[in-house]
Structure formats: C-alpha cells, structure tokens
Amino acid sequence: MTIDHKIILNEVKDYLFITLGLLLYTIAFTVFLMPYQIVAGGVTGLSAIIYYATGFHIENTYIIINGILLLVALKILGFRFLMKTIFAILMLYFMLKFAQDILPKQENGLPIKLMGEGQDFMSMVIGCVITGLALATVFMNNGSTGGTDIIAASVNKYHPNVTLGNVLIAADFCIIGSCMFFPQFGTYIERGHKVMFGFCVMAMENFTLDYIMNARRQSVQFLIFTRKWQEIANAIGTETHHGVTILDGHGWYTGKEVKVLCILARKNESINMFRLIKMIDPQAFVSQSAVIGVYGEGFEEMKVRIKEKKTETDKESQKKIEG
Numbered sequence: 001m002t003i004d005h006k007i008i009l010n011e012v013k014d015y016l017f018i019t020l021g022l023l024l025y026t027i028a029f030t031v032f033l034m035p036y037q038i039v040a041g042g043v044t045g046l047s048a049i050i051y052y053a054t055g056f057h058i059e060n061t062y063i064i065i066n067g068i069l070l071l072v073a074l075k076i077l078g079f080r081f082l083m084k085t086i087f088a089i090l091m092l093y094f095m096l097k098f099a100q101d102i103l104p105k106q107e108n109g110l111p112i113k114l115m116g117e118g119q120d121f122m123s124m125v126i127g128c129v130i131t132g133l134a135l136a137t138v139f140m141n142n143g144s145t146g147g148t149d150i151i152a153a154s155v156n157k158y159h160p161n162v163t164l165g166n167v168l169i170a171a172d173f174c175i176i177g178s179c180m181f182f183p184q185f186g187t188y189i190e191r192g193h194k195v196m197f198g199f200c201v202m203a204m205e206n207f208t209l210d211y212i213m214n215a216r217r218q219s220v221q222f223l224i225f226t227r228k229w230q231e232i233a234n235a236i237g238t239e240t241h242h243g244v245t246i247l248d249g250h251g252w253y254t255g256k257e258v259k260v261l262c263i264l265a266r267k268n269e270s271i272n273m274f275r276l277i278k279m280i281d282p283q284a285f286v287s288q289s290a291v292i293g294v295y296g297e298g299f300e301e302m303k304v305r306i307k308e309k310k311t312e313t314d315k316e317s318q319k320k321i322e323g
Helices: 003-036 042-054 060-078 079-102 122-142 147-157 162-182 188-217 229-238 267-280 312-322
Strands: 219-225 245-250 257-266 285-291
Touching: 003 042, 003 079, 003 122, 042 060, 042 079, 060 079, 079 147, 122 188, 122 245, 122 257, 162 188, 162 312, 219 267, 229 257, 229 267, 267 285
Parallel strands: none
Antiparallel strands: 219 257, 219 285, 245 257
C-alpha cells in the first residue's frame, strides 16, 4: 500500500468516526438532555437555552452562530484547518434536525421524557456520559464540533499563554450563567437550579471526556531483569517495534552484574508485552509502572512554544526604537 493510499484511508477513517461521534452526541442531547430542559455549555448549549426560552429551533441557532464564527476563523486559522470542523457542523445540524423530527413530542413540543417524570438528574448523568464519549470520539479522530472550539483555537493562536481549556471553561460559564437573564425560566430560584444543573453537566461531560482521552494515551514503563536480555530485547524490537534501553545493574545479594531492559509502551500493549516476555523467559522479573506522560517519536508531541532568541541585530534595533 502506497503512502497516498494510507493517507486517504486515514482520512476516511477520521470522517467515519467523527460521524459516529456526532450521532452519539445527537442521541444523548435530544433523548436525555432536551426533554428535561437541561442546559449545557458550547454553542449547542447556547442554542438550547435560546430554544427553551423563545422556541427558536436549536439547529437553526446552532448553524447561524457557527456560520458567523467560521467566517471569522477562516481568515485566522485557514480553510484546511477547518475542513473537518465544517463537516462536523453541517452533519450535527442535519442530525439534530432529523432527530427532533422523528422523536415523539410532549405537549410543550420537546421530545418525550424517556426516563419518566422527575428523573432529571439520572437523565443528566446518562446524557453527560454519552456526550463525553461522543466528543472524545470526535477529538481523537482529529475533529471538532466547532463553536467555542473555534474561539479557543483563534485566541490560542495569538495568545499562546492562554490555554484552550481556560477559554472553553470561561465560555461555558458565560453560556450556562446566561440562564439567569431569561425570565421564561421562572423565578430566580428556578433559574439558579438550571444554572447548577448546567455546571454539573459541564463537570461530568469534561470528566468523561478527559478520562477517555487520557485512558487512550496512558503509557507505562517496564523494567525487565532477565538472563535472556538479548533475546527479549530482539523480540520486543521486532515484534512490537518499540525501542529498548539496556541499563547496567549490580545485584546486591548475588554480587553479579546484570542487564536491565527499560521499555516505554502504551498501557493497552501491556498484555502482549507480558506474553512476549513469558514465552522467552518465564523466570524474568518484571516491574511495570504508570508514567504521567511520554513525549517523543511514537508517543505524544511536546506542545509547547519555544521563545525565539533575539540576535544582536534585533537587540540593537530594539535599543534604537526605545532610545
């Protein structure tokens, strides 16, 4: 298979999983959150708040706000960067519209309460777990649902010290807090109730999202003490395509020199790693430990910006400007 074919297959896979994630998000939002008028963050949450207060359809508000944000962001981020975002926005628009058309309605026009009356909290929990899973599926396949993600990416481009997470949290707080300004939600106590539910949604959704994203990226470190260190090192290098670092050790009890193999791998590769070691040397002593992060080739990229060093010419120019 050529490199071009691999690139095309990876792109197709990304779009398929992004679509799956959006489908899960639509089901969770329209079946578990909408019927109970549970508010959430992001443009979808803002669209829902407007719908609960005015009756203006969610999908229409969603596409209008995202359309405006895309026009602004196209100049900042570029069309190539936003291709999958545009795809996700359009797909979610049609999915939300279709889901609301086919679901049975209550008297107030909202979808029926699948969990029954008085099950707001339980419906919120189920809905947040599914939306968190859905967003993780989209993000892990290089996608984005648009909305506040576009704002965060645009701000981060010009202000690298402002993290994406901080921008998203600030935007979600403003969106959820806006419930207090809609008299249609009832008294201040009732509005406060919606705001508190909204903050719970934000916390649970982000917790689920982070848990899934981190579980996928979690890495482990193996320290292997064995007499057959050469055979195990060769097997790991050829079978798992991982690098092996050989450390020199000295046994305190035996007084003998020993070789220790050090390997970094993904957590989901642990079973294969143990199986490989046991096949070669069942008597091997193996230590496995979780690591906070592994950065470099084959693992995560170090996403930090390096400050450019000023040359002598730049310093002289700066002095002239200041002088």
